[in-house]
Amino acid sequence: MTQARTDDTPTPAETPDHTYDVVVVGAGPVGENVADRARAAGLSAAIVESELVGGECSYWACMPSKALLRPVLAQADARRLPGLERMTAGPLDTGAVLARRDSFASDWKDDSQVEWVDSTGTDLYRGHGRLAGERRVTVTAGDGKVTTLAARHAVALSTGTGAALPDLPGxxxxxxxxxxxxxxxxxxxxxxxxxxxxxxxxxxxxxxxxxxxxxxxxxxxxxxxxxxxxxxxxxxxxxxxxxxxxxxxxxxxxxxxxxxxxxxxxxxxxxxxxxxxxxxxxGRKPRTGDLGLDTVGLTPGDWLTVDDTLRVTGSDWLYAVGDCNHRALLTHQGKYQARIAGAVIAARAQGRPLDTGRWGAHSATADHDAVPQVVFTDPEAASVGLTLQEAESAGHRVRAVDQDLSQIAGAALYGDDYRGQARMVVGLDREVLLGVTFVGPGVGELLHSATVAVAGEVPVDRLWHAVPAYPTISEVWLRLLEALRG
The missing domain is CATH 3.50.50.60 (FAD/NAD(P)-binding domain)
Incomplete structure (x- = not known):
């Protein structure tokens, strides 16, 4: 996979400054988990970060966005309940909401994240990490100092994505x-x-x-x-x-x-x-443009194609974990991949066979069939697996079953004029769920039950014996199954 050097290819020091079993580029939640799993398995690890340790999710995505949204959604829920009209009639205190948002973003300081990395025994290098040939990473610090790291077993790229802006006049x-x-x-x-x-x-x-x-x-x-x-x-x-x-x-x-x-x-x-x-x-684009991919025969700026062990196609040492591999651009899926990649790297380093069977500890199969996502709008939208259109396009013989959530007692109690809908997509050949979607206030907390059903390939006849508590919104499962049986 490694290409011959040209005059433009950076030449790493013949003797690296430091050598580790694993070098991780990108200290967001994905990179942190790769390093942590490798360390827990007894490997030495270094992690490189050019911005804040903790990454996009902690400071500019999941945490601050949900902190902004939570008061908005709570006010919307409260306005649906008689007796709270006076308390919810006025506007939100925007300053207070922003202050709470700041606290969830740690005021854009990464001290606590750095402490956590230190607690795992992982060495942190601040600066721009770049591949410099096979199993080599150069780190250019803010003062221009360059440090070369070598990896005995693996380099893991966890650099995520950035915003993609269209090419428009002005x-x-x-x-x-x-x-x-x-x-x-x-x-x-x-x-x-x-x-x-x-x-x-x-x-x-x-x-x-x-x-x-x-x-x-x-x-x-x-x-x-x-x-x-x-x-x-x-x-x-x-x-x-x-x-x-x-x-x-x-x-x-x-x-x-x-x-x-x-x-x-x-x-x-x-x-x-x-x-x-x-x-x-x-949209998003991979943060791989200035990552030294050309030094190992890959194209700068491309998404990185990986197998189910998160190893880059054509390599026996390079891994791409999280959003930069374009499998599922979600923090929880990236962390799932990280847990698998860390375990895979350790098993290969220690000569142990990979487990892709019952526990599936070394295979990222959920990226194909059971990716859950919640959109925190009013109403919330939550889904896992395939939509009806996706299932039909993939050639499955399916049936979609819908339920108006306003007819569920738990939803009616949740708030007056509750509006929402649920759908499950059933694969008729095996009689298992291929996908589930809920839309309505508060449905995000329903999603894991659907994820278990889809990932576990639970037969629909067994779901009859998973009795939902009354009166909760989860009673929608009973109504969906009743509609399926006709």
Whole structure:
């Protein structure tokens, strides 16, 4: 796999400064878990980080975004309950919400994360990590000092992704928000345009509309949340409009400009939209552009293709774990991969056979069949496995069963005028669940039961004996099974 050096290829020191069993590039939650699992198995490990230890999730994604959303969703839930009208009629205290958000982002300081890394016995190197040939990583510190690390057994790349911005006239001058600015802003903009109808777009539209902004959500396609069942996007769009957001589908931005009054967007229908800030939530790209991939025969900027042990195709020492391998761009899936990769690296280093059987400790099979995700909007959207369209496209013989959640006693008790829907997709050949989707307030906590059913390939006739407690929203399982039986 390693290509011959050229004049442009960095030449590592003949003798590395330090040698470890495993070198991990990227100290987000994925990289931290790879290093921790390797250390727990008795291997020595180093981890390299150019920004904050703890990564995107801790400071600019999962934690701050959910801290922004939780008060908005709690207020929406409370407004559905008689007796709380006076307490919930006024606007949220945006300053208090932002202060709580700051605490969940550790005020963008990584001291506690560094302490945790130290507690595992992993050596931390701060600086830009870059491959420099087979089993070599160079670390360029802020002061320009270069340290060369060698890996006896494995290098694991856990560098994640960054925001992908479209090539539009005026976009650089407009200085748009990405997800980082959206989750770390110090005040609510008066007028905010959100471009993109997938997870980041709808969550940030929900958050900032609830925190006092006038949000306009612009979606190029025909609906929101295109990778979920269609009813998920429909219910979220309806709720955003009810909250006061302007949701427009089938429209694209063709150009933008910024002046003292804010940002002006030109749309493909000829309209112009003036806002104070614009957020582009239009996808992610791998952070592999300046990672030295060319020194090992790979293409800089590409997604990294891996097998189910997370080893890069064509290599016997290089691993790509988490978002940069494009298998499932979710923190919990990345951490799942990290646990497997750490165990795989240790087993191979110690000459032990890989276990891909009952425990599946060395095979990331859930990335194919049972990926769970919750979108923290009002209503929440939660899904695992395949949608009906995905199952049919994959050639499965299936049946979809739907249930109106407003007819479930637990949902009615949760809040007046409860609106939601559930669907399970049943594979008829084996009579197991291939996918489940819930949409409604509070349904995120239902998802793990569905994940167990899908990942465990539980036959639907056995699900009859998993009795849901009454009166809870989980009674939807009984109603779905009754509909399936007819």
């Amino acid at each position: 976009i650089e001058e407009a200085r748009p928000w990405t997800s980082r600015e959206a989750t770390s802003a110090t005040e609510a903009p008066g007028r905010l345009a959100v471009i993109g109808g997938s997870v980041v777009g709808v969550e940030m539209a929900t958050a900032w509309q609830g925190l006092g902004s006038q949000v306009t959500l612009l979606v190029r396609g025909g609906g929101l949340l295109p990778r979920m069942e269609p009813f998920a996007g429909e219910l979220v769009a309806e709720s955003l409009r009810a909250a006061g957001a302007d949701v427009r589908t089938g429209v694209s931005v063709t150009g933008l400009s910024r002046d003292a009054s804010g940002v002006t967007l030109t749309l493909d229908d000829g309209a112009r939209l003036q806002v104070d800030e614009v957020l582009f939530a239009t």
